[in-house]
Amino acid sequence: MKWLAIILVVALLALQYRLWMGEGSIASVVSLNREIAKQKEENARLRERNRLLAAEVDALKQGKDAIEERARNDMGMIKEGETFFMIVDETDKDTKKNKK
Template identity: 55%
Template sequence: MRVALPSSGFDGWRAGVAHVHPLLPKLKTPSMRLLILVLILLLAGLQFRLWVGEGSLAEVHGLKSEIAAQEEELIRLRARNQELQAEVMDLREGVEALEERARRDLGMIKPGEIFIQVIERKAQQTTPPEVKR
């Protein structure tokens, strides 16, 4: 009668190694070594392209940030275009906007008005002047 004793797991490991052991002599052949070398070089080449080469992760990240910046610029320019379009419509339809523009940009006045231009002084320095010794 056989009694089963609890295993430490070491016996299972030995059984697994026994299955791999017959493959080890085959790795010693020159054709297998060449195949392993080719696979390692292929893996290294793919890793290089992934991290450094054209279309790498760094390049993709840079392009995505560039696209985001361009989209922000596009939003800003569209808002500016809408403002300019509204101003054009206002100038075409209203006399008040045209009159305001002529007064502000060209300095024009109505007959009977007096033009007064106020020139503001620059802010004086807050630091005391230097004393010569």
């Protein structure tokens, strides 16, 4: 009877070790749940980014207005006959001088 009790205690300790410390333990499950939550947030952010990019692609495919806007903003292009004026803010110059 004494041996049976010892065997049962050892088995209980082995099972408890696996529950708290081993692979698939409570701590690792909690950690994995945190990682899953972070990944879901990242996936949602990327889905929104993809949605915006798809909308931009559709706009570029459908009309010249989007292409023209992109050329003006990203490439600094102007239409024929237009004159480009750059307005320089004096406070920006003063700020840059003070930083040096």
